[in-house]
Ligand SMILES: O=C([O-])CC(=O)C(=O)O
């Protein structure tokens with residue numbers, strides 16, 4: 001426990017006109033609770049406000065762990081943890097970062113899905129910002145209400161497509177909150193500059209609009225033209241109020257997501273996690289699969305079930321990678337096929353978006369997914385459909401007939417939306433499949449061998465992108481950053497892990513993994529001229545020096 005560190009923090013507090021005492025104990029970023037020393041208690045007017053015992057951080061975490069053990073389920077644990085973050089940010093991050101494999105699923109997917117669906121019922125305290133159409137013309141003024149002035153990342157969602165849950169409007173706030181917590185939990189990005197934003201544009205969800213506990217605007221979504229206008233004002237306001245901020249788009253309706261990324265990616269520092277982060281983690285899984293099968297990336301044929309922002313994002317990044325490996329654009333696109341609710345994406349379809357048209361195959365119409373697989377003969381199958389159980393026994397068996405080791409990703413989430421479970425993938429493929437899902441499935445024993453399913457979730461990627469961005473201050477992010485992140489992630493799967501069929505590094509050492517990934521991204525940012533700070537001699541050590549550490 002160092003008094004020095006505290007007195008620096010408390011200088012800041014004095015500058016705000018606060019001098020310790022009870023307000024200090026209610027300030028989660030500064031509060032040390034029972035860890036204040038006798039001396040500090042005297043200096044800061046805390047005597048008598050705390051029990052006698054002076055505890056250290058480890059003892060405080062032990063108490064938290066005991067509380068968590070008493071909770072009935074993960075949603076209760078989630079609610080408790082958010083409350084803890086409201087009281088003491090240091091204990092919160094110390095707890096999460098001490099066991100990320102255990103806590104990522106509690107704080108984030110799949111529990112965050114329940115947290116979002118019950119957001120109005122379980123609401124406790126203000127966190128993040130809500131921007132509505134009623135702030136039109138005043139968004140910059142509104143953003144100035146946020147107490148932290150040096151905001152470095154805004155994660156913004158309309159709630160228009162939350163995970164595989166569809167449009168849940170303002171209840172989607174759980175996602176920007178959770179995504180930003182993982183910047184810190186997985187890559188030690190300092191939490192002070194992280195701002196979750198729910199861009200409340202109304203919702204198509206009539207059940208929610210009729211729910212007395214719903215807290216968003218009770219209206220149908222604004223028109224596309226109005227959305228574009230509101231978003232433009234928001235983006236301008238962010239540039240003005242938080243000039244060092246990277247805008248992270250998350251869980252917008254697919255067409256809005258693609259349109260906004262196209263509009264802003266070359267104009268401001270931004271990215272879309274569902275398009276670029278998901279694409280990068282899928283590419284990482286495919287690249288790691290090549291290390292197991294000995295196959296070549298250029299020979300992979302990827303078939304998607306679902307042709308929304310995630311599927312199109314993966315297709316685009318995969319093709320970009322194939323082009324860097326020497327294929328032409330047309331050759332690369334031939335390696336990809338998409339199949340959606342209306343069948344195979346092929347030339348004669350009249351319902352395709354401009355982006356979907358790029359991947360339309362010169363093939364006959366086909367509404368039968370199994371037939372489409374038989375015709376295209378994919379080596380990799382990617383589920384981004386939000387259609388539970390869509391990878392049937394027939395699908396998995398056919399993939400195993402076509403491939404020695406088929407790569408099967410069931411990315412829809414939360415758990416009940418996955419296209420198939422790990423157990424199904426391993427059993428139906430007779431242990432041949434290299435499998436990953438968007439959520440973590442438990443290990444599975446099949447004929448004497450233990451398989452560890454992968455979690456192909458963008459949390460392997462975006463926190464590392466965040467750390468590299470935080471340190472290098474690039475003016476833009478491009479697709480190459482996400483390709484570099486994919487390879488850096490795949491390269492960290494060890495030989496022992498590959499032997500268990502693992503396609504991603506283990507989550508126990510997620511911080512170590514993401515710092516390594518961030519170092520590779522940072523190196524690319526310096527090499528390519530994207531970085532706006534001076535290149536350090538030792539990039540890794542330089543990143544490490546800037547990591548947030550949960551300590552007093
Ligand atoms: O949040 C996750 O687990 C993955 C993701 O971005 C999504 O499903 O929208």
Ligand SMILES: [Mg+2]
Pocket residue numbers: 163250251273274
């Ligand atoms: Mg998402």
